[in-house]
Amino acid sequence: MTKVVALGAKTVVPMLDLAVRDDQDHLVAPNAVTLPQALFEGGSEVYGIYDGSTPAGLLALIDFAHDAVKLQTRETRDTLYIWRLMIDANHQGRGHGRAALAFAADLAQTRRRRQIALSVVPDAASALPFYEASGFAKTGRKTDGELELTRRVRSPEDRPIASPVAALGSARSRLKPSARGFPRRHSAPETPHWGLSETALGSARSRLKPSAKGFPRRLELSGSKIPYFDARTTHATLLENAPSLPTSGFSQKNRPPPAACADRQVVPCSPHMRR
Template sequence: MITLRPVERDDLHPLFRLKVTAEQDGWVAPNEFTLAQAPYETGAYVFAIRNDDEIVGLLAMIDFREHAYVMEGEDREAANLWRLLIGADHQNKGYGRAAMGLAFDWARARGNPRFGTSVVPENAAGLAFYRSLGLEPTGLIVDGETVLSRDL
């Protein structure tokens, strides 16, 4: 069963060992970077994605209502998927899709009316994945990434 749990101390080494495929390298930050950066991002929440007791990925959210650095044009009411990394050995098993469903539930429970993320335009598989979950391009480009959004 897939769950999202806030990252704890004992999760660090398993999360550090997770890497993406060579093709995906450069499209998502390594978990070490996300975990180091998260304490300095207001409104950030970082979760270990677990399949039962095994850590298979990391999901990080930013609630833009709490975030001090919302950029021009970004939706200040949205929960924003900041990072999603499923380890290469765990991909194509439905873990990312299940984790995203839990992320939508998390955002709804917090009262966010919308959910957003961004993706590197060259990442066609990532764009297709997010679109299959109902996220649609907004026309906004932030830091060179295509912004997507959906109502909750």
């Protein structure tokens, strides 16, 4: 398992024993050069790459947002620069390089940098194909004779726009199927209806008696019956004929005249009455 850890006083010495293959010597500076240089390179950070607990490589970064960094032409503060990346000859081909790039990308995203940059020697034995396969692209510029490559870093604000098909699939996943398997209703929590508060609505529901088909037909309150109770029943009618029903949240519009409520035994509910 690859680990990338910042170097300290006790972990820096083993890095001096790491080396690339002989045919790669001209592609990256040895750690014995990189470590002292990092002391004088503003904004530099040096990390050890480990295979478990065994040193396997070195990663040196420069955060261009650091105040000590003096930007050159076309360099920007929103860049995390991979200054040196080397993997020991005995640990190459095991994914440590990819893990180091992933670490740099995560670090850049955490710090809200917009891109990662690096440079490679234009040589047949260089790691150019490796970097291009990892998402880096040539900028067409050169730094100290080396090819410059950059890779954009996705920030938390860069959220992909869902396609209509994906959005429809997400909505379908929240639908409850009927007996025939066709979506009938959304599973989102019900909201208060008819202007009732949650307390009043819950109290009214608790006194509803379902019919044989499961649809609420009547409401029993204090011995009186209101037949054919449905969603079109107005609150004013309930309020006049069911004094024990909680009044919180009921509308006072369209209250029927007292004469219409003289007989409190049975009061029909007109389907045309609206709130």
